[in-house]
Amino acid sequence: MHRIDGPGATQDNRFTDGDPTAGIPPTIVTDDWANAVQEELSGVIEGAGLTLDKARHDQLKAAITKMITDRAAPLATTEQAGLVERATDAEAQAGTDGERYVTPKQLKDAVGNTDLTAFIRDMRAGDIVMRGHATIRTLDDGLPEALELNGDVVSLTTFPRLMRVWWGASLNATAPAFYRCNAAGTRDAAGTHIKLPDLRGYVPRGWDHGRGIDAGRILLSLQEDAIRNITGSFTRSSANNAGLVDGTASLSGAFTTGTQRGYALGASGQISYDIALDVSRVVPTAAENRMRNAALMFIIYV
Incomplete structure (x- = not known):
């Protein structure tokens, strides 16, 4: 295809009627241009599989419509434009x-x-999270959206998505939790129930998984409190207990003087002190070892 370029065409390759009074001739339609237009249009019609029909004046539109219907161009994708x-x-x-x-x-x-309820359950079932309130809402199917991890034995018929956290038949006999069992909690790899872990009162710790900081642990195993060993010693060789007064350089930190004891030795009396260890003098104490924490409830989505 090309724009008209025969005698009388304007400088920008357009048609003109000319102006005889000004000596401007009209544009002559050349055979090259007319053939180009004819073949371009005919090519679209025949390319769509239609036969040129002299009596019809709607074949170009019919051809374009047919090519769209027949998907002559590919469907659009993220890689290319198309239909x-x-x-x-x-x-x-x-x-x-x-x-x-x-x-x-x-x-x-x-x-x-x-089914948005099923969709929500499918998205989250098996995820363990911590929640700051005790109420667990009920979804439209009449079941709770989650269960507290309190050691209960729950039905897999009621909560089938909990099969996602089952350890499998080969580990069912040794898994600390999430093993299949009967309603009474007896382990059974074909059981209809599953045992939840009891995480109440525990804080989470990242699974060591081969790093070597907390070696030998398996997922869901519980670990009781402990502290690093505290050792120390002192030596006393004073005849008159000099230097054992509380607050002097001889005793410091967790060590302090205890009960004062007096006794006579010859003409002179001596004072003796018990030595006491009281770590509460330097650190907070309680009935357990603990870190700063917040009380949250462990739940598992079902």
Whole structure:
């Protein structure tokens, strides 16, 4: 295809009627230009599989429509431009077609028909989180969205998605929790129930998983409190107990003087002190070893 370039064409390759009074001739339609236009249009019609028909004046439109219908161009993808095709309502509901587009109404209808409760459960079931309030809400299916990790034995019939956290038949006999069992809690790899861990009163610790800081641990195993060993010594060789007065350089930190004891030796009396260890003088103490913590409830989504 090309723009008219025969005698009488304007400088920008356009047609003109000319002006005889000004000596400007009209544009002459050349055979080259007319053939180019004819073949371009005919090529579209015949390229769509239609036969040129002298009596019809709508074949170009019919050809373009047919090429769209026949997908003469490829469907659009993220890698290339192309045709797009609207999905049927059934396809929008099924959600399996990866090529067609959906309208806003089709999307709204599809979401409206989605079982959002099942969707939420499928997304989160098996995830363990900590929650700062004791109430666990009930979803539209009448079941709680989560269970507290309190050591209960729960039904896999009621909460089938908990199979995601089962350790499997080979580890069912040794797993510290999430093993299958019967309703009484007896281990059974084919059991209809599953045992939850009891994490009440415990704080989480990252699984060592081969790093060597907390070696030998398996997931969900519980570890009791402990501290590093505290050792120390002191030597006393004073005849008159000099230097054992509380606050002097001889005693410091957790060591302090205890009960004062007096006794006579010859003409002179001597004073003796017990030596006491009281770590509360330098650190906070309680009935257990603990870190600063917040009381939160462990739950597992079901």
